[in-house]
Amino acid sequence: MDEDRPKSPLATPGPVPKAVVSRLSLYLRELQHLVQHGHQTTSSTQLGRVLGFTDAQVRKDLAYFGQFGYPGIGYRCEELIAAIKQILGTDRSWPVALIGLGNLGRALLRYRGFGRQGFCVVAAFDIDASIVGTEIEQIPVFHLDQLAEVIDERQIRLAIIAVPSPEAQGVATLLVNAGVEGILNFAPVTISLPPTVKHVEVDLAIELEQLSFAVVNRGEKT
Amino acid sequence: MDEDRPKSPLATPGPVPKAVVSRLSLYLRELQHLVQHGHQTTSSTQLGRVLGFTDAQVRKDLAYFGQFGYPGIGYRCEELIAAIKQILGTDRSWPVALIGLGNLGRALLRYRGFGRQGFCVVAAFDIDASIVGTEIEQIPVFHLDQLAEVIDERQIRLAIIAVPSPEAQGVATLLVNAGVEGILNFAPVTISLPPTVKHVEVDLAIELEQLSFAVVNRGEKT
Numbered sequence: 155m156d157e158d159r160p161k162s163p164l165a166t167p168g169p170v171p172k173a174v175v176s177r178l179s180l181y182l183r184e185l186q187h188l189v190q191h192g193h194q195t196t197s198s199t200q201l202g203r204v205l206g207f208t209d210a211q212v213r214k215d216l217a218y219f220g221q222f223g224y225p226g227i228g229y230r231c232e233e234l235i236a237a238i239k240q241i242l243g244t245d246r247s248w249p250v251a252l253i254g255l256g257n258l259g260r261a262l263l264r265y266r267g268f269g270r271q272g273f274c275v276v277a278a279f280d281i282d283a284s285i286v287g288t289e290i291e292q293i294p295v296f297h298l299d300q301l302a303e304v305i306d307e308r309q310i311r312l313a314i315i316a317v318p319s320p321e322a323q324g325v326a327t328l329l330v331n332a333g334v335e336g337i338l339n340f341a342p343v344t345i346s347l348p349p350t351v352k353h354v355e356v357d358l359a360i361e362l363e364q365l366s367f368a369v370v371n372r373g374e375k376t
Numbered sequence: 377m378d379e380d381r382p383k384s385p386l387a388t389p390g391p392v393p394k395a396v397v398s399r400l401s402l403y404l405r406e407l408q409h410l411v412q413h414g415h416q417t418t419s420s421t422q423l424g425r426v427l428g429f430t431d432a433q434v435r436k437d438l439a440y441f442g443q444f445g446y447p448g449i450g451y452r453c454e455e456l457i458a459a460i461k462q463i464l465g466t467d468r469s470w471p472v473a474l475i476g477l478g479n480l481g482r483a484l485l486r487y488r489g490f491g492r493q494g495f496c497v498v499a500a501f502d503i504d505a506s507i508v509g510t511e512i513e514q515i516p517v518f519h520l521d522q523l524a525e526v527i528d529e530r531q532i533r534l535a536i537i538a539v540p541s542p543e544a545q546g547v548a549t550l551l552v553n554a555g556v557e558g559i560l561n562f563a564p565v566t567i568s569l570p571p572t573v574k575h576v577e578v579d580l581a582i583e584l585e586q587l588s589f590a591v592v593n594r595g596e597k598t
Contacts, residue, residue, distance in 0.1 A: 257486045260479060268584060335594075
């Protein structure tokens, strides 16, 4: 019987569209911004307006996960922040491994946006003997050969790949074998992984392409 | 009459969903990868498989923009690459301004993925007197005060913001006033812009949140 199934954290069955999950992150940022500026409550209209979505879109997106609004009040910011963090899994702290300490890797080590959302780079890996064994931004740098051992010891489930493209697949395979469950890949190349390992590809040029598309097709939409 | 309207580059009227435009970039990457490995043709099944989409999804996405396949052949890689580049507006080279030369800005200057897709950072801006007037990665560094002048001179339409969050809105406003049409914002803060200026916010932690969501909800989807 249906009642016997363990309760899903999702209000609706079935997978949530990826675009909705992306928007959850945007709502979370905006709510955090509102709280920083002293707001205690907000509305779907206000949340949507800043982000360029309709109020209906905001309500529909949140409805995937439950009922969050109060009649005559709207959303309580702190409460909705806590709910979204729980949905996204960022109500806890995630230790993260970073592989590759070139320019991008170093920038990522210094990127404050990760820590603010509960992602904490606890170990960095490279093959450059001049930095292995040192600390950069107070993060210990290990040799790639120590990957499996350190990931096991520090119970790391997420990893960021910031190595040159030709090395990305090899590093990804090492990470999978070490038991990592999710990989964020900054190398501008598609990597193949077993379906059990989640991954997100970050190709920074894609964002610029989205922008050039929007600029070129601007006339079409107005 | 409808026939009198100028021809739209889009096969279907109305705005194309953003998610479809994102996937175009992924198809483009995969096609470029196939060509590098000597393939001349491909199929919706092959294109979709590597990227984790169904063949139906690939065909539906491409159908927004026209008819690209050939019966019994599939897609001609080079032809589809050219078509997608035209749609995305990357069949030309885009001069880009980069504002902020901290760690992230410097990493972006060195990021080879941009140039590969036709985006060329031609001017960088900062307020640090020790680097203004120099070149970094062969890109001239100007003072922020010269923004309007340089953007006009070099006919720059796209800009990347890589300044600290508190400075992002101010820089965005300067860029808008200088006539920039599209802004890629790496500062982890939402900026407000007039609706005529397109912008894409890159919050690197969002990608990690998408990953933690996928890892936490892994059990739900299988």
